[in-house]
Amino acid sequence: MEKAFQDYYPESYSHCYGCGANNEHGLQIKSYWEDDNSVAVFHPKEYHLAFPGYVYGGLIASLIDCHSTGTAAAAAYRQENRELGSSPEFRFVTASLHVDYLLPTPLGPPLHLRSKVTEIKGRKVVIETDLIVEDKVTAKGKVVAIQIPENLVPD
């Protein structure tokens, strides 16, 4: 089975609420390449609601955030023609997050994230994302991700 971007993260990054495999309370997002897009699928829980029948906007922002920083790292490896997880490691944090909520997102069906890297330059990667539910784009996200400063890299 194909490994996700996040499966290459070192142990110190595996606690993230959004995408850490070791965070049992978290969302455990998994992201993959699909040609030049990065994709992820999330199955919201029944308690991830804003009001009955609709997904909570903060969850959508959280999914876009983590999927984008994972995509930024994967894109940086790809640009250098390096394997994910090879040294030196690329890790990114979010400098800014923007979400436009276009339609209410129904709670129930899987949420599909589909992202494009629209800029990659120096330590900065820009990722634009569609959130798609039953073939409708219900939200659009834009994240500016920055390669993590050395003094913040966890051991």
Next chain:
Amino acid sequence: MEKAFQDYYPESYSHCYGCGANNEHGLQIKSYWEDDNSVAVFHPKEYHLAFPGYVYGGLIASLIDCHSTGTAAAAAYRQENRELGSSPEFRFVTASLHVDYLLPTPLGPPLHLRSKVTEIKGRKVVIETDLIVEDKVTAKGKVVAIQIPENLVPD
């Protein structure tokens, strides 16, 4: 004890993951006026991390989102000189959410949100928020909130 904005929400709104008192899995954000600012305090759990020692950015986005829509409703009541919770009810959804992450947010101390309404016109309210931890602004948010369309108002 003073009631929070969210304590005036009708039952149908009390399930929200961000601010619903009846969502046992959720964040249960409580927002209050402090003169012309709206404020909230959140105590993150140990699992709300990005990596060890730092708060997860998606949580910050979620707090800003719900605190802002609550503030939008409270501001709409205030503009009409009406009591919170009086009829007809004001409820807002997020049209767009923007967060600038200025500094890493340490995990441990309480997170303080302090917001100003910078525009209120027709069905639209704009809210700008500082996220403050130990007297440092670590993130800034801007939410455009829109009064909920009638066809989406839950029973």
